[in-house]
Amino acid sequence: MKIMLKTDNIKFSYNKTNIIKGIDLNIKKGSFVGIIGPNASGKSTLLKNISKTLTVDQGKVYLDKKVLNDYNSMELAKKMAVVPQNTEVNFNFNVYDIIMMGRHPYQKRWSGLKQEDKKIVKNIMELTDTLKLKNKLINELSGGERQRVIIARALAQDPDVLLLDEPTSNLDINYQGEIYGLLKHLNQKFNLTIITVSHDLNLTAQYCEELLLLKNGKIFAAGNAENVLTEKNIKRVYKAEVLIKTNPISGKPFVTLIPEKNDKYKNQKNKDFKVHVIAGGGTAQKFLYKLDNEGYPLSIGVLNIGDADWQAAKELGIETVEAPPFIEITEKEINKNRKLIKKADLVILSDLPFGHGNLANLKILLEFPEKKKILFSNLNIEKRDYIKGKAAAIWNKIIIEDENVILLKEKDDLIKKINELENMEMER
Numbered sequence: 137m138k139i140m141l142k143t144d145n146i147k148f149s150y151n152k153t154n155i156i157k158g159i160d161l162n163i164k165k166g167s168f169v170g171i172i173g174p175n176a177s178g179k180s181t182l183l184k185n186i187s188k189t190l191t192v193d194q195g196k197v198y199l200d201k202k203v204l205n206d207y208n209s210m211e212l213a214k215k216m217a218v219v220p221q222n223t224e225v226n227f228n229f230n231v232y233d234i235i236m237m238g239r240h241p242y243q244k245r246w247s248g249l250k251q252e253d254k255k256i257v258k259n260i261m262e263l264t265d266t267l268k269l270k271n272k273l274i275n276e277l278s279g280g281e282r283q284r285v286i287i288a289r290a291l292a293q294d295p296d297v298l299l300l301d302e303p304t305s306n307l308d309i310n311y312q313g314e315i316y317g318l319l320k321h322l323n324q325k326f327n328l329t330i331i332t333v334s335h336d337l338n339l340t341a342q343y344c345e346e347l348l349l350l351k352n353g354k355i356f357a358a359g360n361a362e363n364v365l366t367e368k369n370i371k372r373v374y375k376a377e378v379l380i381k382t383n384p385i386s387g388k389p390f391v392t393l394i395p396e397k398n399d400k401y402k403n404q405k406n407k408d409f410k411v412h413v414i415a416g417g418g419t420a421q422k423f424l425y426k427l428d429n430e431g432y433p434l435s436i437g438v439l440n441i442g443d444a445d446w447q448a449a450k451e452l453g454i455e456t457v458e459a460p461p462f463i464e465i466t467e468k469e470i471n472k473n474r475k476l477i478k479k480a481d482l483v484i485l486s487d488l489p490f491g492h493g494n495l496a497n498l499k500i501l502l503e504f505p506e507k508k509k510i511l512f513s514n515l516n517i518e519k520r521d522y523i524k525g526k527a528a529a530i531w532n533k534i535i536i537e538d539e540n541v542i543l544l545k546e547k548d549d550l551i552k553k554i555n556e557l558e559n560m561e562m563e564r
């Protein structure tokens with residue numbers, strides 16, 4: 137496939153500070169590439185290097201096989217258009233005139249606007265939803281409106297390559313989707329090569345077929361969204377803890393920040409009282425967040441993968457024994473759970489329903505009569521027993537015979553109760 141833009145080991149410094157530290161790009165014609173990376177990793181500088189806004193110190197940039205520096209400005213403007221990060225315009229022209237400026241490389245000196253230019257601009261204004269702004273002055277527009285006008289002006293250049301630096305940073309959620317939808321449309325219909333810089337990992341994952349993850353002036357990872365947007369890569373590059381799920385509609389990765397793990401200002405209590413939770417079906421998710429927030433070291437199991445409690449445990453980074461859904465928990469998983477219970481100072485049994493698949497999660501409590509336990513008793517066990525009284529029989533045995541059981545009706549009382557137990561433990 138034809139290479140539209142290529143760089144060979146390019147380097148660039150601002151005042152002797154090396155910013156771009158050797159980058160090789162091979163961008164195919166008609167591709168849609170997203171450059172991502174943390175603040176100051178060099179994304180905008182790279183974009184400026186490949187658009188001749190800044191000339192590289194070392195290495196070469198080729199646009200359609202020709203060295204970038206050999207293009208004159210008019211030739212380059214017909215081939216490549218740039219939507220910069222800062223879309224402020226110095227002169228207060230109206231929207232129509234601003235977009236028409238994009239036709240400038242095609243106009244001969246002294247010849248006025250051609251019918252064709254007018255037609256192209258009108259089409260682009262329709263595509264970008266800027267027609268209604270036609271007579272407004274550019275400096276009277278909102279940030280988002282101005283951004284769409286600047287994108288329209290770039291499209292009016294009818295380029296082969298479109299470079300955009302954070303094209304949706306000023307846009308509301310509706311226009312974010314619309315602009316990326318428009319870019320995808322132009323990419324697919326007209327084979328326009330598009331390179332965007334963005335901080336929006338999810339929009340990039342959704343629309344760009346290739347991602348370049350920059351770290352400190354170098355490419356850290358490149359490829360499709362599934363390979364680039366991994367929890368490990370994001371932790372290494374952004375130093376952020378995220379959870380990557382799959383967008384159920386597009387099948388693309390979806391990145392969620394885990395606030396609890398990234399909050400430097402959070403009161404880190406780091407208690408020394410270990411709590412193991414047995415739950416399922418989303419019966420524990422609320423109190424898991426509360427316990428984590430209180431600083432209790434937590435473990436949980438055995439949970440079905442995909443269950444709401446499993447999701448919460450993952451988000452909080454809790455040590456979890458997990459099992460595939462719809463099949464009975466195996467001896468191996470039970471054993472892992474056993475080990476975690478052994479290490480815990482307290483076990484909490486949530487008011488989960490029991491079936492054949494998870495009965496082992498209840499039975500295991502019989503093995504630990506000496507361990508402090510909190511059992512939620514608000515929901516009658518008979519109502520949660522889907523195996524003809526088997527679960528109820530075990531539950532009743534535990535609450536009758538086990539002296540370390542505390543029955544709790546209200547989940548809201550949980551923290552208070554645990555604090556009491558923790559204090560008793562410390563006094564011993």
Ligand SMILES: Nc1ncnc2c1ncn2[C@@H]1O[C@H](COP(=O)(O)OP(=O)(O)OP(=O)(O)O)[C@@H](O)[C@H]1O
Pocket residue numbers: 150151155173174175176177178179180181182
């Ligand atoms: N004109 C300049 N003069 C000197 N240093 C600059 C200049 N422009 C950028 N830098 C520095 O170069 C580094 C890379 O900046 P750049 O704007 O390329 O990063 P970025 O990845 O686009 O960041 P952001 O995500 O914050 O927009 C930063 O440390 C920045 O301070």
